[in-house]
Amino acid sequence: MIERIFHFNINCTNLERSLEFYKKLGFQVILDFGEGMESKEMAEAFGMDVADIRGVHLRLGDNPSATRIDLLEFKNPSPTGQPYPHLYHTGIARMCLKTTDIEADYQNLKSQGIEFISEPKLLPGTTVKIVCFKDPDGTFVELLQGDF
Structure with missing residues (x-):
């Protein structure tokens, strides 16, 4: 049975820059995956050949059940594309x-x-x-x- 939203992911092009931004909003790092989080299993689960990722989990407040942001910078493959250009784009906006x-x-x-x-x-x-x-x-x- 699905219980709650655990986290949602935001991909970024520069983790340190994005991390400083989300800290301004009051988010705290609760888990830092460190450099070189490379996993064959994660790559397969994401439908990729390789996944070398730097990431952190962030949350607001001290409630361990609070929804997290999974902030990721893909090192390999490098990030591509652009965020939605406007708020009426299809998908999560x-x-x-x-x-x-x-x-x-x-x-x-x-x-x-x-x-x-x-x-x-x-x-x-x-x-x-x-x-x-x-x-x-x-x-x-x-x-x-x-x-x-």
Whole structure:
């Protein structure tokens, strides 16, 4: 029986750069796979000939059951392609992080050089505010405050 979401994966072109970005959002490293995580079994499970990967697991807070980010930099094969160019692309388009103070988070992240698509916006007919931005490789991230 499927129990919960364990992690979702974000591939990046430079692990250290992306790791610093996600730390700005409050994520903590809870598992570091180190350099040269090469596995024939992982390559086969991913449908690849070879998989030489550098990666970390990140989470928000101290709850061991919290959903993790599996942040990976493929060393071999090298990463290819581009993230989705816009938020209405087919497939998983963005990661949404819930916050209790979107205005403070917006100002804090903006002061650290993160570029936002807009200022926080109140969704019509709700008390929910959202704002979107991109990580260093162009993956969309959303902050959300409020409940539906």
